[in-house]
Amino acid sequence: MTVLLxxxxxxxxxxxxxxxxxxxxxxxxxxxxxxLGVVVMWRFLEAPGERVSSHLPxxxxxxxxxxxHGAHVLVHGGNPLxxxxxxxxxxxxxxxxxxxxxVTLPLAPLTWLAGxxxxxVVWMILAVAGTAATTYWVLQRHVVRSRAAAFAGGAxxxxxxxxxxxxxxxxxxxxxxxxxxxxxxxxxLGATKHWVRDGAILGLLVTWQLFINEELLLVTALACGLGVxxxxxxxxxxxxxxxVTAVVAGALCxxxxxxxxxxxxxxxxMPAFTTWGEDPLTYLTFPRDSLAGTPADEAAQGGIxxxxxxxxxxxxxxxxxxxxxxxxxxxxxxxxxxxVVFAVLSIGPVVRIAGENTEHQGPLAxxxxxxxxxxxxxxxxxxxxxxxxxxxxxxxxxxxLKPSRFLVAAxxxxxxxxxxxxxxxxxxxxFVTSGAWREYVHPGGTLVPVPLPSNxxxxxxxxxxxxxxxxxxxxxxxxxxxxxxxxxxxxxTHPSRLTQLVSGVQMAGKTPELTxxxxxxxxxxxxxxxxxxxxxxxxxxxxxxxxxxxxVYGDPVTVRDVWLWQP
Numbered sequence: 325m326t327v328l329l330x331x332x333x334x335x336x337x338x339x340x341x342x343x344x345x346x347x348x349x350x351x352x353x354x355x356x357x358x359x360l361g362v363v364v365m366w367r368f369l370e371a372p373g374e375r376v377s378s379h380l381p382x383x384x385x386x387x388x389x390x391x392x393h394g395a396h397v398l399v400h401g402g403n404p405l406x407x408x409x410x411x412x413x414x415x416x417x418x419x420x421x422x423x424x425x426x427v428t429l430p431l432a433p434l435t436w437l438a439g440x441x442x443x444x445v446v447w448m449i450l451a452v453a454g455t456a457a458t459t460y461w462v463l464q465r466h467v468v469r470s471r472a473a474a475f476a477g478g479a480x481x482x483x484x485x486x487x488x489x490x491x492x493x494x495x496x497x498x499x500x501x502x503x504x505x506x507x508x509x510x511x512x513l514g515a516t517k518h519w520v521r522d523g524a525i526l527g528l529l530v531t532w533q534l535f536i537n538e539e540l541l542l543v544t545a546l547a548c549g550l551g552v553x554x555x556x557x558x559x560x561x562x563x564x565x566x567x568v569t570a571v572v573a574g575a576l577c578x579x580x581x582x583x584x585x586x587x588x589x590x591x592x593x594m595p596a597f598t599t600w601g602e603d604p605l606t607y608l609t610f611p612r613d614s615l616a617g618t619p620a621d622e623a624a625q626g627g628i629x630x631x632x633x634x635x636x637x638x639x640x641x642x643x644x645x646x647x648x649x650x651x652x653x654x655x656x657x658x659x660x661x662x663x664v665v666f667a668v669l670s671i672g673p674v675v676r677i678a679g680e681n682t683e684h685q686g687p688l689a690x691x692x693x694x695x696x697x698x699x700x701x702x703x704x705x706x707x708x709x710x711x712x713x714x715x716x717x718x719x720x721x722x723x724x725l726k727p728s729r730f731l732v733a734a735x736x737x738x739x740x741x742x743x744x745x746x747x748x749x750x751x752x753x754x755f756v757t758s759g760a761w762r763e764y765v766h767p768g769g770t771l772v773p774v775p776l777p778s779n780x781x782x783x784x785x786x787x788x789x790x791x792x793x794x795x796x797x798x799x800x801x802x803x804x805x806x807x808x809x810x811x812x813x814x815x816x817t818h819p820s821r822l823t824q825l826v827s828g829v830q831m832a833g834k835t836p837e838l839t840x841x842x843x844x845x846x847x848x849x850x851x852x853x854x855x856x857x858x859x860x861x862x863x864x865x866x867x868x869x870x871x872x873x874x875x876v877y878g879d880p881v882t883v884r885d886v887w888l889w890q891p
Contacts (some may be wrong), residue, residue, distance in 0.1 A: 327736050354470070357457055364449070364491060365445050367743045368448075374871075377746060378859040379744070380493030381493065382779045382802060386786070387444060388440035389440070390443060394435060397429065399793070406588065410801040412854070413852065413854070414589055415589055416801070422496050426532050427451075427495075447495055448491055451491075452498055453849075454501035456478040462476075463477045467723075468719050476719060476736065481500070485614065485631070485633040506544055513781060514562045524568055546709070601703040602676070602703065602704045603628065606628070606630070610635040611739065615739070625678075638714070641728075651772050652724060663714065670703050670704055670710070752887050754884045757791060760884050769797070771854060775869070776800045776801075779814055799849075800816045802849055821845035829869055834870045856891070877889040877891060
């Protein structure tokens with residue numbers, strides 16, 4: 325979350341030195357955050373290997389696959405910026421996707437030992453608790469005297485409505501623990517004599533965040549830039565350390581960024597994403613996964629991301645607090661300015677009201693379509709800067725406006741998260757988890773699961789690759805890649821004939837008689853993938869798909885719990 329430090333123009337600290345916080349106090353805060361994280365993931369903890377998000381199951385499975393990518397890189401080496409284990413023979417540009425290497429590599433030992441499903445649940449709990457903890461640390465060290473104020477701000481940062489919404493399968497928007505440290509480092513620049521050290525630390529933090537979530541790194545950079553401009557007297561003192569930051573981050577990030585935009589399987593923009601702006605009315609709406617929220621509220625708004633769903637009590641209280649703190653705090657004025665600017669920008673290119681797009685243009689309507697980086701960003705997510713500003717205002721109000729504490733608590737209480745929705749998920753077949761597949765697929769060889777991995781029909785089989793720690797390659801998949809026009813799209817550029825046939829069976833509920841051309845096209849697909857075996861769950865629900873493949877390769881053999889064909 326974006327937080328802004330209360331600083332004097334030059335001196336290291338404008339506030340009187342706060343009493344040293346005891347280790348016990350910090351431990352209590354961290355324990356409370358971890359407990360809330362457990363509440364959020366409670367339904368997954370019942371059976372970590374047998375649950376998946378019922379809200380965004382495809383994204384959940386994708387991030388399990390990313391965890392497996394980190395483990396695979398740790399064990400086998402190779403270029404972490406690219407994966408050849410999905411979408412064979414073309415592969416996947418991990419930098420052009422959401423690589424999350426800043427998390428998956430540290431968690432790689434856990435993923436390798438316990439599996440990606442367990443690692444995913446641990447990741448999510450640590451992500452929300454870690455974001456709350458680093459925000460608490462920054463607030464109590466640099467901004468407020470009251471540890472209770474820092475605790476309240478940290479809780480909102482780690483468990484904000486937008487964060488909890490993305491916890492339904494998108495942990496890259498939950499893992500925000502580096503962002504408070506970045507903002508603290510930015511506003512410390514020029515405040516000490518150690519400008520080389522301070523600039524280098526910021527450069528390292530920026531690099532870490534680049535490998536967690538580039539989109540929120542950009543949002544944070546824009547918010548910090550605006551915050552610095554709103555305090556122009558301090559801006560010049562930051563130039564030298566910022567130069568050091570640029571050198572350090574540039575040296576470490578230049579190749580990954582080049583690879584993202586110029587490496588294999590890259591693409592230019594995601595046009596559909598850039599139209600998803602924020603609905604101003606959602607600021608008054610309670611988020612679904614909270615004490616006060618309901619699925620009906622979500623349905624009324626069209627099922628959009630809930631980045632700004634703060635509920636009417638907190639939204640109205642924030643406006644009042646901003647007015648009351650305006651003369652008392654420079655940081656409050658800066659936070660208020662950031663909140664207003666980013667709330668307006670998050671509307672995007674088209675104004676959306678009550679869940680429906682209007683005919684009115686939004687503030688980003690004239691943003692060039694091919695503007696690098698910005699053409700990959702969803703405008704609604706600019707609201708994360710608003711969340712950061714509210715975090716700061718809440719902490720300052722608790723610290724300086726004692727009569728407001730009850731109102732702050734009352735506004736935050738309805739936003740307490742409830743357990744996220746989950747649904748049962750079958751483990752990968754024993755054929756995969758036991759390693760029996762090794763008898764049929766050579767190291768580096770291709771296993772062709774049917775249905776092929778994809779974002780809907782083959783989500784289950786993408787999980788096979790994740791649970792096998794990507795020890796075999798698979799064709800096609802669920803990822804962002806170049807479309808025929810070079811713009812980004814979900815999945816492979818040219819879906820195979822096999823996928824088209826399988827999709828037809830799944831949607832029509834019946835299996836066609838294949839022509840000679842169909843059979844030749846399927847054989848050509850498998851040969852192009854260097855497929856050494858085709859595998860399908862030995863399940864009566866797959867009888868139609870079994871007959872489809874049998875028309876090409878004959879009757880299968882049953883190995884453990886799959887039907888298997890060897891081309």
